[in-house]
Amino acid sequence: MSRKRQSESVRRAGRSLVAAVMLFFFSAFLLLALRDNAWQGYALAAAVPAMVWLGTYLLPRLIGGDRLLLSLTNFLCALGVLVLYDTNPAYAYHQVIAYGVGLAAMTLCIRAVQWFSSWRLLILLMAPVSLVLLALPLVFGREIYGARNWLFVGGISVQPSEIVKISLLIILARAMSRRRFWFWSLFVVACLGLLMLQKDLGTALLYFSVALLMYYAATGSLWVLAAGAAGGTGAALLGYRMFAHVKRRVAIWRNPWADYDNAGYQLVQGLMAIASGGLWGVGLGLGSPRTIPVYHTDFIFAVICEQFGLIFGLCVLAMYVALAWRGATIAMGASHSFHGLLAMGATLMLGLQTFVIIGGVLKLIPLTGVTMPFVSYGGSSLVSSMCLVGLIQGVASRNEDDLAEDTRLALAQEEVGL
Amino acid sequence: MKRQRLRFKLLAVFLFLLFGALAVYGSYSVLTYGNRWFSSIRNPRVRTQREQVIPGDILDTDGVVLASTDPEGNRRYAEDPAVRRALVHLVGDRQGHVSNGVETFQTSYLYGFQASLLDQVGDLLAGNARTGDSVQLTVSAPLTAALADAFRQHETTAGKPAAAVILNWKTGAVAALTSLPSFDPEDIGGTVDAGDKAFWNRVTQARIPPGSTFKIVTAASALDHLPQAREVTVTCSTDVLDFGGHTIGDYGGEAHGTVDLRSAFTQSCNKMFATLAMNLGAGDLRQTAEQFGFNDNFLFRDLVVENSSFPERIGSDYELAACGFGQSSITATPLHLCMIAAGVANGGVMMEPRLLQRVTSASGSQRLGFSSAEYRTCMSPETAALLGEYMRGAVTGGTGWRAAVPGLTVCGKTGTADSTDGGEPIVYGWFAGYIADEELPYAIAVVVEGLDSGTTGGSTAALVAHDAFLWLRDHRPDAP
Numbered sequence: 090m091s092r093k094r095q096s097e098s099v100r101r102a103g104r105s106l107v108a109a110v111m112l113f114f115f116s117a118f119l120l121l122a123l124r125d126n127a128w129q130g131y132a133l134a135a136a137v138p139a140m141v142w143l144g145t146y147l148l149p150r151l152i153g154g155d156r157l158l159l160s161l162t163n164f165l166c167a168l169g170v171l172v173l174y175d176t177n178p179a180y181a182y183h184q185v186i187a188y189g190v191g192l193a194a195m196t197l198c199i200r201a202v203q204w205f206s207s208w209r210l211l212i213l214l215m216a217p218v219s220l221v222l223l224a225l226p227l228v229f230g231r232e233i234y235g236a237r238n239w240l241f242v243g244g245i246s247v248q249p250s251e252i253v254k255i256s257l258l259i260i261l262a263r264a265m266s267r268r269r270f271w272f273w274s275l276f277v278v279a280c281l282g283l284l285m286l287q288k289d290l291g292t293a294l295l296y297f298s299v300a301l302l303m304y305y306a307a308t309g310s311l312w313v314l315a316a317g318a319a320g321g322t323g324a325a326l327l328g329y330r331m332f333a334h335v336k337r338r339v340a341i342w343r344n345p346w347a348d349y350d351n352a353g354y355q356l357v358q359g360l361m362a363i364a365s366g367g368l369w370g371v372g373l374g375l376g377s378p379r380t381i382p383v384y385h386t387d388f389i390f391a392v393i394c395e396q397f398g399l400i401f402g403l404c405v406l407a408m409y410v411a412l413a414w415r416g417a418t419i420a421m422g423a424s425h426s427f428h429g430l431l432a433m434g435a436t437l438m439l440g441l442q443t444f445v446i447i448g449g450v451l452k453l454i455p456l457t458g459v460t461m462p463f464v465s466y467g468g469s470s471l472v473s474s475m476c477l478v479g480l481i482q483g484v485a486s487r488n489e490d491d492l493a494e495d496t497r498l499a500l501a502q503e504e505v506g507l
Numbered sequence: 508m509k510r511q512r513l514r515f516k517l518l519a520v521f522l523f524l525l526f527g528a529l530a531v532y533g534s535y536s537v538l539t540y541g542n543r544w545f546s547s548i549r550n551p552r553v554r555t556q557r558e559q560v561i562p563g564d565i566l567d568t569d570g571v572v573l574a575s576t577d578p579e580g581n582r583r584y585a586e587d588p589a590v591r592r593a594l595v596h597l598v599g600d601r602q603g604h605v606s607n608g609v610e611t612f613q614t615s616y617l618y619g620f621q622a623s624l625l626d627q628v629g630d631l632l633a634g635n636a637r638t639g640d641s642v643q644l645t646v647s648a649p650l651t652a653a654l655a656d657a658f659r660q661h662e663t664t665a666g667k668p669a670a671a672v673i674l675n676w677k678t679g680a681v682a683a684l685t686s687l688p689s690f691d692p693e694d695i696g697g698t699v700d701a702g703d704k705a706f707w708n709r710v711t712q713a714r715i716p717p718g719s720t721f722k723i724v725t726a727a728s729a730l731d732h733l734p735q736a737r738e739v740t741v742t743c744s745t746d747v748l749d750f751g752g753h754t755i756g757d758y759g760g761e762a763h764g765t766v767d768l769r770s771a772f773t774q775s776c777n778k779m780f781a782t783l784a785m786n787l788g789a790g791d792l793r794q795t796a797e798q799f800g801f802n803d804n805f806l807f808r809d810l811v812v813e814n815s816s817f818p819e820r821i822g823s824d825y826e827l828a829a830c831g832f833g834q835s836s837i838t839a840t841p842l843h844l845c846m847i848a849a850g851v852a853n854g855g856v857m858m859e860p861r862l863l864q865r866v867t868s869a870s871g872s873q874r875l876g877f878s879s880a881e882y883r884t885c886m887s888p889e890t891a892a893l894l895g896e897y898m899r900g901a902v903t904g905g906t907g908w909r910a911a912v913p914g915l916t917v918c919g920k921t922g923t924a925d926s927t928d929g930g931e932p933i934v935y936g937w938f939a940g941y942i943a944d945e946e947l948p949y950a951i952a953v954v955v956e957g958l959d960s961g962t963t964g965g966s967t968a969a970l971v972a973h974d975a976f977l978w979l980r981d982h983r984p985d986a987p
Contacts (some may be wrong), residue, residue, distance in 0.1 A: 307511065365620075406533075421512045
């Protein structure tokens with residue numbers, strides 16, 4: 090009875106949270122719509138809160154899922170659309186569509202984890218397809234910002250490395266839970282090689298760290314972890330020695346002000362934006378976020394800090410921490426090694442990617458061009474990040490089923506005992 | 508599975524540590540460097556705001572207007588051309604030629620970035636153009652003008668690049684700051700192509716070998732680290748100390764006879780301080796220098812100051828010996844040397860240099876008042892008292908005698924430092940000192956660049972310090 094009452098109060102708190110988030114986005118979009126007096130703004134003021142409601146309230150009722158994860162994910166996605174609408178409405182229209190597609194893809198991922206009991210066939214299919222996908226931009230792609238990592242299909246541009254992220258995680262989780270390391274480590278090396286050829290070093294770094302940490306999680310081998318870390322450092326040093334553009338990146342990181350009109354321009358403009366926001370921000374719709382180069386992807390955190398302030402920026406960081414905490418808890422609650430590794434891998438992927446990009450913007454580490462999960466402009470990135478959350482959610486609902494099954498069995502035994 | 512769970516927990520902790528590092532580093536850097544990033548002339552937000560907001564006034568400690576905006580929206584500087592020129596490096600100019608002048612560094616106040624939403628709405632409703640905050644500085648315009656004029660009054664300093672700064676040694680408030688050559692912010696025209704670095708604020712931006720003024724630091728180090736420091740004597744003849752080809756002698760080949768620490772300090776005997784540096788070793792001397800602020804990253808709230816450096820690695824005995832009297836690769840800004848003199852006066856406690864006395868919003872309410880803060884304790888009160896006696900000795904019967912003013916207890920140390928400027932040898936004359944009077948607590952540092960042969964810090968910079976002390980004695984200002 091008390092348990093029931095507790096869950097009732099949790100549900101009520103959840104409802105008011107959803108309402109508060111919806112109100113926030115409704116008023117924010119309304120404000121911008123009044124500023125621009127554009128119908129698209131009013132449409133978004135209705136659509137985005139509706140999607141937040143759909144994602145955080147309706148979805149768990151229909152197919153289950155973790156409410157906290159859903160609240161965080163939807164808040165961050167909607168925040169991305171909001172900031173993009175303020176800076177460049179055209180981006181926001183794309184992003185809101187991607188958000189819708191992302192919700193569907195997330196549902197699909199939850200269902201997949203709930204339903205599939207054997208992933209064998211799927212993996213045998215995914216591995217070669219992934220490699221082909223990664224190789225395609227090298228053949229057909231165009232170079233953008235120094236990296237050849239985009240694919241153009243019809244009018245839509247896709248970043249294959251974002252799709253491959255999902256299959257890599259599933260493949261790694263299965264290989265590691267079944268202790269089939271060698272063959273699949275070759276797969277990882279092949280992926281890394283292709284990413285290097287695309288000159289997408291940030292993503293390569295991300296794949297490598299996640300694979301290494303998942304291996305450690307599965308085996309507990311500190312040796313391999315240390316050797317991998319040493320190998321990674323060695324490769325980084327070698328890259329630093331060999332490639333002029335890596336050297337340049339590091340020099341910019343150490344002192345962006347030395348050449349603030351050219352090489353350090355991005356970083357310096359980002360830091361100025363953050364400093365201009367101060368603790369409380371200049372306010373939504375104000376400031377000059379468009380003067381930051383690549384404000385819509387790499388530097389979107391600087392835009393958030395300028396408009397909403399450093400304290401809000403720290404709160405956004407805290408949301409990612411809560412997301413990672415939830416992901417790790419779900420991973421720890423899994424009764425199958427595969428599911429645990431899948432949830433943990435997805436958590437690591439999201440957490441590390443966030444760290445790499447925000448650390449780069451804040452000048453804690455050299456800047457590598459990866460997106461800020463959920464928030465940065467980019468359909469591939471948004472959908473793939475939501476798929477990762479979907480995988481974690483699928484594991485969560487598996488855990489619930491297992492728990493219910495255990496309880497049922499225990500009760501049945503008790504009855505037999507009586 | 509159980510162990511796997513434990514490892515998941517470890518990985519989660521690892522992620523949290525990464526995010527913790529992000530949060531701590533991000534907050535730290537924004538809170539410490541934020542205003543420096545923000546007020547940068549490259550910040551496009553400032554440029555936009557400048558078109559929309561009437562910047563506030565800049566006043567001196569007694570309310571003399573140093574900068575204001577006329578009804579047509581043009582920025583105007585002090586009425587008196589002498590004041591205008593003397594303070595141009597501190598106040599800055601409308602185009603931002605001077606980096607980090609008040610005009611640029613205090614942008615967040617002057618251009619109303621600190622104005623609350625209520626103020627902004629109020630202005631909007633009243634139909635007023637938005638006006639920024641007015642900023643009152645701790646500097647005294649007449650004192651600074653007199654200081655700048657003093658350089659012109661002496662044959663040995665007239666026309667030379669120079670810099671001088673006066674601090675209140677009790678509070679750290681900047682009472683005067685001037686850099687020569689200067690220019691007129693109302694008539695920049697010709698200055699732009701002048702190759703004499705007129706836009707350069709030598710007080711905060713010039714990193715100059717401190718020469719013998721560094722003996723204050725060496726003496727403090729010796730008093731702290733060498734138990735026999737006060738008994739050591741050196742016989743100083745016209746011979747030079749030989750370090751395998753490099754020699755150390757005294758200025759003009761003087762001989763000081765048998766000297767102890769006190770007389771070596773007052774006579775500025777290089778051989779004594781070379782010997783002390785050798786006895787101390789690089790480690791102890793560097794430690795003391797760093798206590799005085801060398802190698803520190805100066806992040807003062809009101810002023811942007813270049814860092815001073817003491818060599819991280821000293822390669823030879825000759826270099827170490829030269830460090831003893833402030834040569835080798837030691838550099839310091841005039842402001843830092845003034846802080847060191849002020850630290851001696853203040854019993855070993857160096858104050859953070861402050862410039863803002865009061866910030867007032869357009870509606871007249873005070874946004875910020877003067878506050879003083881300790882920078883760091885650089886030595887014990889006993890050591891400071893002893894050094895004070897030595898510095899008094901240098902003025903009453905030593906190299907700094909020209910700085911003495913009847914009726915004031917002036918203490919100080921002179922210096923004559925060799926350096927090169929683009930391969931050309933160049934000599935700097937220094938004076939760093941203070942008035943040992945609780946009622947008139949001022950410290951000064953003066954540097955003159957490119958001395959004529961035959962002149963020293965004692966016959967150039969000390970003269971200017973003398974004039975400044977005289978002004979202070981006669982006017983007795985009560986600045987913060």
